Amino acid sequence: MSESLALKQSMQTAAKEKEAAHPVSKVMRGSYLSVSENLSAGEVLDMVRSSCLKNDQLNLVFVSGRSGRYSGFVRLSTLLRAPESTQMKTLAKGRDLFVTETSDQEAAARLLQKRDIPMLPVVDENQRLQGVLTFDDAMDILEEETSEDIYWKAGVGDPLHMKDTVRSEKLTLGGIGYTLKVRIAFLLVTLAGGLLVGGLIDHSA
Structure with a gap:
């Protein structure tokens, strides 16, 4: 396939x-x-x-x-x-x-x-x-869908539990634990990308 x-x-x-x-x-x-x-x-x-x-x-x-x-x-x-x-x-x-x-x-x-x-x-x-x-x-539905798309693109989408709640409210009013959880996947990907690019630069040098 x-x-x-x-x-x-x-x-x-x-x-x-x-x-x-x-x-x-x-x-x-x-x-x-x-x-x-x-x-x-x-x-x-x-x-x-x-x-x-x-x-x-x-x-x-x-x-x-x-x-x-x-x-x-x-x-x-x-x-x-x-x-x-x-x-x-x-x-x-x-x-x-x-x-x-x-x-x-x-x-x-x-x-x-x-x-x-x-x-x-x-x-x-x-x-x-x-x-x-x-x-x-x-x-309301379209506004919520737009908000979800924006937060996913910004790396703050919730990859573990996709809820119907608008993410802005949970990020601004929720505890630090939720913020860390929704950011961790994005941060790990960013870190991996940085290490990969750094390795390529070192190898080419």
């Missing part, structure tokens, strides 16, 4: 392990409005007005078709402009815009960011809506 193929397989395995460890189902929320595709815009607006949900939880109204399968969403702004007799299935968009419960959190967050929507639907294996990933939660 070539080194490039082995590296590719290793990266694929790591990606699958990460996806399994951080499914979007762990952060999805259950506060959203879902309606039948056969309801009219007027009927759904009445539901919106009487809903106990917060305003930002009503920016999208999710639509379900036969057997409860997810069939898209309607923006509240679209709903307000539509004739009251218009059926929701006519207004629904984004039929294929969703993630499954086992999807990786970061991938889901990046999809939400790319498509510029306030909530991303999360469905089960039967494509029934189970929850939503909110914009705020998606931004």
